Amino acid sequence: xxxxxxxxxxxxxxxxxxxxxxxxxxxxxxxxxxxxxxxxxxxxxxxxxxxxxxxxxxxxxxxxxxxxxxxxxxxxxxxxxxxxxxxxxxxxxxxxxxxxxxxxxxxxxxxxxxxxxxxxxxxxxxxxxxxxxxxxxxxxxxxxxxxxxxxx
Amino acid sequence: xxxxxxxxxxxxxxxxxxxxxxxxxxxxxxxxxxxxxxxxxxxxxxxxxxxxxxxxxxxxxxxxxxxxxxxxxxxxxxxxxxxxxxxxxxxxxxxxxxxxxxxxxxxxxxxxxxxxxxxxxxxxxxxxxxxxxxxxxxxxxxxxxxxxxxxxxxxxxxxxxxxxxxxxxxxxxxxxxxxxxxxxxxxxxxxxxxxxxxx
Numbered sequence: 001x002x003x004x005x006x007x008x009x010x011x012x013x014x015x016x017x018x019x020x021x022x023x024x025x026x027x028x029x030x031x032x033x034x035x036x037x038x039x040x041x042x043x044x045x046x047x048x049x050x051x052x053x054x055x056x057x058x059x060x061x062x063x064x065x066x067x068x069x070x071x072x073x074x075x076x077x078x079x080x081x082x083x084x085x086x087x088x089x090x091x092x093x094x095x096x097x098x099x100x101x102x103x104x105x106x107x108x109x110x111x112x113x114x115x116x117x118x119x120x121x122x123x124x125x126x127x128x129x130x131x132x133x134x135x136x137x138x139x140x141x142x143x144x145x146x147x148x149x150x151x152x
Numbered sequence: 153x154x155x156x157x158x159x160x161x162x163x164x165x166x167x168x169x170x171x172x173x174x175x176x177x178x179x180x181x182x183x184x185x186x187x188x189x190x191x192x193x194x195x196x197x198x199x200x201x202x203x204x205x206x207x208x209x210x211x212x213x214x215x216x217x218x219x220x221x222x223x224x225x226x227x228x229x230x231x232x233x234x235x236x237x238x239x240x241x242x243x244x245x246x247x248x249x250x251x252x253x254x255x256x257x258x259x260x261x262x263x264x265x266x267x268x269x270x271x272x273x274x275x276x277x278x279x280x281x282x283x284x285x286x287x288x289x290x291x292x293x294x295x296x297x298x299x300x301x302x303x304x305x306x307x308x309x310x311x312x313x314x315x316x317x318x319x320x321x322x323x324x325x326x327x328x329x330x331x332x333x334x335x336x337x338x339x340x341x342x343x344x345x346x347x348x349x350x351x
Contacts, residue, residue, distance in 0.1 A: 021200040024252065050255060057255055071256035102310040105202035105250045108259075 024100040024107040025134035028067035029091065033082070036123035036143035044082040044144060051077035051088070070095070070110050070132060082144055085121035092116070093132070109133045112140075121145055153177050154290075154331035159192060170196040172313065176329065178217065186217040188235065194313035203250045209243020211314030213274065229288075229333060230281045237274035239296070241313045244268070263307055270301035270312040280331060288331035296323045 035042050041064050048058040048066065057078070058066060070076040070093060077090040094111040110132040115125050123143040132139055156174040163169045174192030181187055195208040215237035221230060247263040278292030298321050301309050309318040316323040 021202070024202055026254065053256070055255075069255045071254075072252075072259055076256070097306060099307050102198055102203065102205050102307065103200060105200070106252055106261075106307075108252065108254075 021103040022101075024104040026069065026107060027109045027132050027134050028069055028136050029110070029112070029132045029139045030065060030067055030136050032065045032138050032141050033063070034141055034143050035146055037146050039143075042144060045084070047081040049079045051079060065138070067136060070108075072108055080122075082121040083147060087118045087120050087122045089118075089122070089125075090116040107134065115140070153334065154288075154329040156192070156327045156329045158326065158328045159194070162194075166196075166316075169198075170194065174314075174327070176331075184219040186219065186231075186233070186235075188215050188217055188237070189213070190237070192314060196311045201251070204248040205245065205310065206248065207243060207245035207311035207313075209241050209313040211239060211241035211243075211312075213237040213239040213314065215274070217278075230279075231290075232279050233277070235274075235276045235278070235292070237276070237294075238271070239274055239314055240269070240271040241315065242267075242269055243311075243313050245307075245310060247307060266304055266307075266309075268302035268304065268309050270298070270309070270315060270318065272296050272298045272312075272315050278327075282333075286333040286335060288333065289329070290331060291326060291328045294325045294327070296325060297321065298323075 033042050033044055033046075034040065043062050043064040046058055046061055046063050046066060047056060048068065049056050050071075057068070068078065070091060072095050074095070075090055075092050077088060080087050080089055091112060092114045094113060096109045096111065098107050098109050100107055112127055112130040112132065115127065117125060121144055123145050125143070126141040127139065128141055129137050129139050131137075154176040156176070159172045159174045162171060172192055172194030174190060176188060176190040178186040178188040190213040191211070193208070193210045195206070198205040215235055217231070217233040217235035219231040219233045221232045223229070244265050244267045246265045250261055250263075252259040274294050274296045276292045276294040278290055280288045280290030282288050296315055298312075298315065298318075301312060301318055303309075312318050316325065
């Protein structure tokens with residue numbers, strides 16, 4: 001009986017650090033920036049705002065690639081500023097609910113169907129992987145018109 | 153007949169709030185062979201920042217134990233045994249609330265009751281020792297091998313009462329039980345018969 005009480009004490013002590021629950025993973029659409037003339041990777045100054053939202057996702061950051069979260073609706077639109085030239089990109093996608101674990105809950109993955117965009121700074125967009133998952137693979141190559149100064 | 157004293161306190165060593173009760177019945181029908189029936193009910197509740205889950209259900213096991221100890225006298229019923237079980241469970245689960253946070257806002261949802269069936273096999277070792285007249289204490293250590301459970305798309309089965317996490321093909325468990333021996337002495341009868349044959 002004494003040994004059993006010791007066992008219970010050990011289990012109670014061990015239980016103090018058991019309730020650790022991780023957040024569910026997140027899926028991001030990964031965008032790479034390339035010069036439309038040279039096809040080389042570039043690093044423009046990027047600002048990104050979700051259409052209809054107030055908080056910037058990214059503000060004035062020099063990046064060669066960016067991770068974008070998609071919404072659970074069928075379409076997700078962003079205002080994207082590349083070296084102070086603004087464009088709008090709309091991702092048309094299917095949203096798929098996924099199970100992470102019963103401790104963390106659920107998350108969403110997406111299947112890109114098409115992309116609409118304006119052409120102020122963006123030349124073209126190539127979908128390299130239509131599945132937007134928690135693994136954050138490159139999903140699109142975004143070809144950007146070179147600046148007149150030839151910085152890119 | 154016995155009652156497992158560990159089932160109400162399982163949340164001390166498992167994630168979430170898991171508790172239940174379990175009773176067992178066995179009888180020495182042949183010398184050292186004990187057919188066993190065990191039955192119980194278990195509940196698990198998880199409440200995190202992202203999800204609120206409840207799984208609950210009943211389970212039963214049937215099987216047999218074999219005692220390795222030689223009785224020193226006719227009233228010696230202490231046992232060291234190896235056993236096999238077939239277990240099955242009928243259970244249900246539900247997600248009362250889940251939450252997914254993102255830049256685009258928070259998504260809330262829930263999943264209603266889902267019913268499922270599961271079954272598994274167990275092998276175990278254990279002991280029972282008499283502490284008072286006809287009252288026994290004993291423990292078992294069990295290995296459980298899942299055979300199958302109902303497949304569901306979303307969410308999948310998370311918890312199988314009597315078994316543990318459904319995603320695992322093998323689980324370990326232990327029990328610590330209190331037993332009462334109903335004073336029907338089958339062994340005595342058998343011993344007498346053997347003695348007569350020897351003479």
